[in-house]
Amino acid sequence: MKSRSSWAEPYKIKMVELLKMTTLQQRKKAIAAAGYNTFLLKSEDVYIDLLTDSGTSAMSDIQWAGMMRGDEAYAGSRNYYNLEKAVKETYGYAYLVPTHQGRGAEHLISTILIKKGDIIPGNMYFTTTRLHQELAGGQFRDIIIDEAHDPASLHPFKGNVDLEKLEKLIRQHGAEKIPYVCIATTVNMAGGQPISIDNLRQVRELTARHGIRIIHDMTRVAENAYFIQQREPGYKRKSIARIVREICDLTDGATMSAKKDALVNIGGFLALNDWDVFEEARNLVVVYEGLHTYGGLAGRDMEAMAIGIRESIDQNHIHARVGQVEYLGQQLIDAGIPIVQPIGSHGVFLDASQILPHIPQDQFPAQTLAAHLYMDAGIRAMERGVVSAGRDPKTGKHRYPKLELVRLTIPRRVYTQAHMDVIAESVMRVYNRRSQIKGMKMVYEPTYLRFFQARFEPV
Ligand code: PM9
Numbered sequence: 078m079k080s081r082s083s084w085a086e087p088y089k090i091k092m093v094e095l096l097k098m099t100t101l102q103q104r105k106k107a108i109a110a111a112g113y114n115t116f117l118l119k120s121e122d123v124y125i126d127l128l129t130d131s132g133t134s135a136m137s138d139i140q141w142a143g144m145m146r147g148d149e150a151y152a153g154s155r156n157y158y159n160l161e162k163a164v165k166e167t168y169g170y171a172y173l174v175p176t177h178q179g180r181g182a183e184h185l186i187s188t189i190l191i192k193k194g195d196i197i198p199g200n201m202y203f204t205t206t207r208l209h210q211e212l213a214g215g216q217f218r219d220i221i222i223d224e225a226h227d228p229a230s231l232h233p234f235k236g237n238v239d240l241e242k243l244e245k246l247i248r249q250h251g252a253e254k255i256p257y258v259c260i261a262t263t264v265n266m267a268g269g270q271p272i273s274i275d276n277l278r279q280v281r282e283l284t285a286r287h288g289i290r291i292i293h294d295m296t297r298v299a300e301n302a303y304f305i306q307q308r309e310p311g312y313k314r315k316s317i318a319r320i321v322r323e324i325c326d327l328t329d330g331a332t333m334s335a336k337k338d339a340l341v342n343i344g345g346f347l348a349l350n351d352w353d354v355f356e357e358a359r360n361l362v363v364v365y366e367g368l369h370t371y372g373g374l375a376g377r378d379m380e381a382m383a384i385g386i387r388e389s390i391d392q393n394h395i396h397a398r399v400g401q402v403e404y405l406g407q408q409l410i411d412a413g414i415p416i417v418q419p420i421g422s423h424g425v426f427l428d429a430s431q432i433l434p435h436i437p438q439d440q441f442p443a444q445t446l447a448a449h450l451y452m453d454a455g456i457r458a459m460e461r462g463v464v465s466a467g468r469d470p471k472t473g474k475h476r477y478p479k480l481e482l483v484r485l486t487i488p489r490r491v492y493t494q495a496h497m498d499v500i501a502e503s504v505m506r507v508y509n510r511r512s513q514i515k516g517m518k519m520v521y522e523p524t525y526l527r528f529f530q531a532r533f534e535p536v
Contacts, residue, residue, distance in 0.1 A: 084400020087393035088490060091138065097121055104452050112532025113448040113517055115457045124455030125496055127485045130423045132178075132336035132343055134489035137388060140340065140381045147377025156379040157370040160346075163383040167318070167390060168295070168325040170348035172355035174362050175372030175379060179296055179334025180205040182347035184365060186292055186332055187213040189357045190256040198246050199259035200238050201225060201266050204465055204526055206259065206294060206332075211470055215256070218246055225267040226479040228417040228428045233308045235270035235419075236263055236301070238280050252287035261294040262301035262324055266461060268482065269297070269402075269421020271304035274312070274323060281327045290351075293328035299338045300422035303395045318390045330354065337423065340385035340489060344378050398422075401497065402487050408501040414508050417482065424486035427504065429462060432511055438463050438477055440516025440536060446483045446507070448533075449514055454503035459484045464519075465528045 099107070099122060111117035115128060126133065136144075148154040161173045176182045183206050191197065193214030199206070200221040207217045220242040224230040238260070247255060260280065263271045284291055302320035306312050312320060325331065330349040335341050347362075349355040359369045366373040374382075388394060399422050406420030415431035429443035436442040443462035450456050462481035469476055485500060507514075521532035 084397050084404065086397050086401075086490070087391075088137070096124055098124065099455050101452065104455055108448050108451050112521065113444065113535070114528075114531055114533060115447050115451055115459060116529050117532070118451065118457060122455070123451075123457040125492060125500060126457050127424070127487065127500070128457045128459050130337055130486045130488050131334065132341070133491065134336075134340045134342070135491050136340060136342070136381060136385070137490075140384045140388070143380040143384045144377040146380055147375060149376045151371075152368055153370050154376040154379065156376040156383065160379040160383040160386075163386045164346065164348055167321065167386050168298075168331065168348060169322050170325060170331060170350055172349045172352070174347040174349070174355070174358045174369060175374055176345045176347060176362065176366050177373030178336060178343060178345040179294075179332055180209065180345075181366050181373060182332035182334075182345050183209040185347050185358045185361055186257075186330070186354075187215070188361060189354060190290070190292075191215040192256070194254065195256050196246060196250050196254050197257065197259055198243055198255065200236055200261055200272060201264050202466075203261065203265055203294065204467070204528070206261075208526060210259075217259075220246065220258075221264065221267065225264065225270060228268070228415065228426070228431070228480065228482070231418055233271075233304075233419065234273040234276060235267050236261065236272035237276040238272070240276075240279055240283060243280065243283060247283075247287055247289070252289055255287075255289050257290040257292045257329070258284055259292050259294060260328065261296070262298045263304070263422050265297070265423070266465075266478075266480070267421075268417030268426040268480070269300070269423045270417075270419070271301040271308075271422070273309050274305055274320070274327075275309065277324060277327050290330065291328040293325065293331040295325065295331040295348075296334040296337045297423055298324055299389045299395055300399060302390075303399050304422065316390075317392055317395055321390055335382045335385065338386075338389045339382055340388055341378065341382045344374055344382045346372070398487075398489055401492075401494070404494065405485065405487070405497040405500060408497070409504060412501070412505050412508070414504060417480070424484045426461065426480075427458075427483040427485065428481070429483050430481040432508060433514055433516075435512070436514070436516035438481060439475065440518065441533065442516065443481045443483045444533060445514060445517050448517070449507050450483070450503060453507050454499065456485075456500055456503050459486060460528060464531060467527055
């Protein structure tokens with residue numbers, strides 16, 4: 078295990094948010110009232126909130142100071158120009174369209190580039206990304222390497238694209254049916270797994286030959302860059318900033334949920350190199366988000382984002398961020414608990430199908446495990462399995478993903494090492510009584526992104 082000093086936090090705590098401690102009785106009542114869906118719990122009833130790393134990070138004093146410099150003009154806010162500069166200098170993309178969060182950018186790019194019947198290959202699906210592709214008339218195709226679907230595979234770059242899968246799709250459908258390839262850095266649904274520069278370069282060469290764009294889901298690009306620095310030959314001495322830039326330079330545009338890497342509570346953007354696509358996005362953003370110089374955000378939000386982008390590529394920050402996740406993951410590995418390996422960048426993913434093998438997938442093992450984790454110690458996790466995968470729009474049947482996972486997502490700069498210890502202890506307790514845990518049935522299912530609002534009952 079890595080020694081504590083190797084990832085100690087490069088900050089100190091100036092303000093704290095007090096948490097409510099609950100009893101087992103209270104938690105049982107709360108999770109039943111929430112339909113056994115951790116998304117429906119009241120945050121007040123949660124002790125350690127590992128639902129997501131999205132918008133849950135602690136901003137720095139410099140970001141908070143930036144909030145006070147918000148220019149709340151309707152048009153042409155100075156914070157927009159600061160953000161544009163930060164995006165250009167850090168990521169290299171030429172044109173910026175701010176959006177309220179990542180899915181706002183996904184909506185714009187899907188509407189602009191996808192025609193009915195198009196195919197969008199990607200290195201594993203993401204829930205909102207795929208839904209926007211489908212709503213625009215396209216179909217997602219998974220081109221990630223097979224190892225990504227195997228929680229036990231120790232492949233260092235499980236976010237890599239299987240180039241043969243991509244070539245086959247191009248042969249089958251023709252390049253004109255593929256408006257872009259969607260490349261995520263790091264791959265959320267695979268367990269926070271990175272793509273290598275070498276693989277991305279090969280994807281670039283192949284797509285360039287066929288005139289196909291690469292749209293980069295850069296939500297966690299700095300975390301991906303950290304893994305490249307640690308694992309890819311030739312990158313040890315390169316800075317995170319340089320690797321991030323190298324990744325972005327291999328792509329044509331990007332959607333960003335700034336609520337993750339960029340350390341803000343709200344915000345996102347679409348970034349593009351192609352003037353024509355930018356022109357359309359700038360036209361469309363005013364319909365759905367707001368004027369092109371604020372895209373649904375306050376000036377202060379854009380300022381915090383501009384500062385957060387620069388903080389996100391700091392070596393000490395990223396080392397501590399990923400180091401904390403690895404610290405938790407290693408404790409669970411040492412206790413013999415099946416998790417996705419290698420440990421990902423933004424969370425530890427419990428392998429619910431291994432932990433609860435007696436619960437069939439249509440009784441939602443990951444959803445069940447997340448509910449039991451909450452009951453044990455007030456730790457809120459997120460299901461990333463059959464519920465998140467949703468239904469096939471053609472057949473209406475559940476999609477059964479190979480990965481049936483519970484994500485313990487670590488917010489940035491929020492929890493301490495002692496919290497990580499409490500989480501590990503709770504997971505171990507639940508694991509030790511796993512044979513007594515029974516599955517669930519879904520009693521309410523919303524049409525879109527059902528994992529957010531579905532309700533369950535124990536069988
Ligand atoms: N990710 C997460 O918890 C937020 C809610 S779950 C739908 O992991 C990627 C890779 C994401 C992501 C959100 C989005 C959408 C796009 N790509 O939530 O709309 O992880 O800002 O971003 C969540 P927004």
